[in-house]
Amino acid sequence: MVMGSMHTGLEDRFYNYGKLAAYFAERAKGGVAMMITGGISPNREGWLLPAGGTMNTKADVINHQRVTRAVHKHDSKIIMQILHSGRYGYHPFAVSSSPIKSPISPFKPRKMSIKNIEQTVKDYARSAKLAKQAGYDGVEIMGSEGYLLNQFLSSHVNKRKDIYGGDIHGRMKFVVDVVKAVREATGEDFIILFRLSVIDLVKDGNVMDEVITVAKALEEAGVTIMNTGIGWHEARVPTIVTSVPRAAFVDFTAEIKKHISIPMMAANRINMPETAEEIVATGQADMIQMARPFLADAHWVNKAKNGQTDRINTCIACNQACLDHTFENKRSTCLVNPQACYETELVYKKTKKPKKSRRHRWRCCWYVSRSCGSLTWS
Numbered sequence: 001m002v003m004g005s006m007h008t009g010l011e012d013r014f015y016n017y018g019k020l021a022a023y024f025a026e027r028a029k030g031g032v033a034m035m036i037t038g039g040i041s042p043n044r045e046g047w048l049l050p051a052g053g054t055m056n057t058k059a060d061v062i063n064h065q066r067v068t069r070a071v072h073k074h075d076s077k078i079i080m081q082i083l084h085s086g087r088y089g090y091h092p093f094a095v096s097s098s099p100i101k102s103p104i105s106p107f108k109p110r111k112m113s114i115k116n117i118e119q120t121v122k123d124y125a126r127s128a129k130l131a132k133q134a135g136y137d138g139v140e141i142m143g144s145e146g147y148l149l150n151q152f153l154s155s156h157v158n159k160r161k162d163i164y165g166g167d168i169h170g171r172m173k174f175v176v177d178v179v180k181a182v183r184e185a186t187g188e189d190f191i192i193l194f195r196l197s198v199i200d201l202v203k204d205g206n207v208m209d210e211v212i213t214v215a216k217a218l219e220e221a222g223v224t225i226m227n228t229g230i231g232w233h234e235a236r237v238p239t240i241v242t243s244v245p246r247a248a249f250v251d252f253t254a255e256i257k258k259h260i261s262i263p264m265m266a267a268n269r270i271n272m273p274e275t276a277e278e279i280v281a282t283g284q285a286d287m288i289q290m291a292r293p294f295l296a297d298a299h300w301v302n303k304a305k306n307g308q309t310d311r312i313n314t315c316i317a318c319n320q321a322c323l324d325h326t327f328e329n330k331r332s333t334c335l336v337n338p339q340a341c342y343e344t345e346l347v348y349k350k351t352k353k354p355k356k357s358r359r360h361r362w363r364c365c366w367y368v369s370r371s372c373g374s375l376t377w378s
């Protein structure tokens, strides 16, 4: 069981890393085998929002060490997601494969030059190396949901005519270069996950043959585990709300799995143990990632393991306190578990039952005797 990446808002300010550490530690205690942090950018251009969470200096390493230490105390693994927002960045430094504004950000991105692309590859590698120094067990390279790498992979945005555009081999060059550079910088003993967009759900999105070509190239470039991403943020097709049936997109994961030999992870709208079990048992995926269900219940895994499925606080896929908060630049939490991301602030304490005083007991006896007396008298 893997906890999927969720940018909670705590990543963006250094003074919140203690809270972030407590949030992950609670889920590690709850039995999750491996957790993926919310998206952390490799440079300024990749910020999600102004001065968003990055991993590119020694000071960042010190902040992130608080998180990795807290998780490792509970024998769980933690992966840092490297996310470059591209044209989804909510700031004036946004860049992309082509200068096409996204419908979800007011800022028109600048087209990346070849020099800029080569520098960004180096930024990814440096970020991964620093993540390793901070104690992370690996990194996840975010290549889906319409962020920068997805903006290169798909001709929905990539209209380039140079070596980074054209057919799928040109469009995937930047992405493959990033994975190769990250592997080279971090060595063999380091997990590299790649979140692959198995279906883009936008006009001119990649077809299945193209996605398979990318998956094979990424495996060869050094990816350890392939993760599933579904649809761009600007897609008009619902991908995670309550109306989407459980495990609705798992067939796409299963199709990719047939063509690669590294483990393949299923994601999106898997929230109960029976669904997860069926996917693995039928061989559609090797691993399960769940994101929001771990906001709703930090102890999901232990409850499932102990046959207490009925005690799981189920995520109802409403998005009201998690994703809606993210898009309003507020800290995420959960409608059915307000303690999520507030572990150090909303602390439930067991209160002792107050002892009854002697006077209280005498008073009770007096009332009883009086009412009994009045009953007898009447």
Ligand SMILES: Cc1cc2nc3c(=O)[nH]c(=O)nc-3n(C[C@H](O)[C@H](O)[C@H](O)COP(=O)(O)O)c2cc1C
Binding pocket: 004, 005, 006, 007, 008, 037, 038, 039, 081, 083, 142, 195, 240, 267, 268, 269, 270, 289, 290, 291, 292, 293, 322, 323, 326, 332
């Ligand atoms: C608050 C929130 C923030 C998210 N941030 C990220 C992110 O930074 N990177 C990422 O790859 N996915 C992110 N996601 C998407 C989740 O990883 C996941 O794909 C999505 O929630 C659907 O899976 P689920 O039904 O298991 O929650 C986020 C989701 C939520 C709810």
Ligand code: SF4
Binding pocket: 292, 293, 295, 296, 314, 315, 316, 317, 318, 319, 320, 321, 322, 323, 333, 334, 335, 336, 337
């Ligand atoms: S706010 Fe709603 S969708 Fe988000 S984790 Fe909680 S129950 Fe799930």
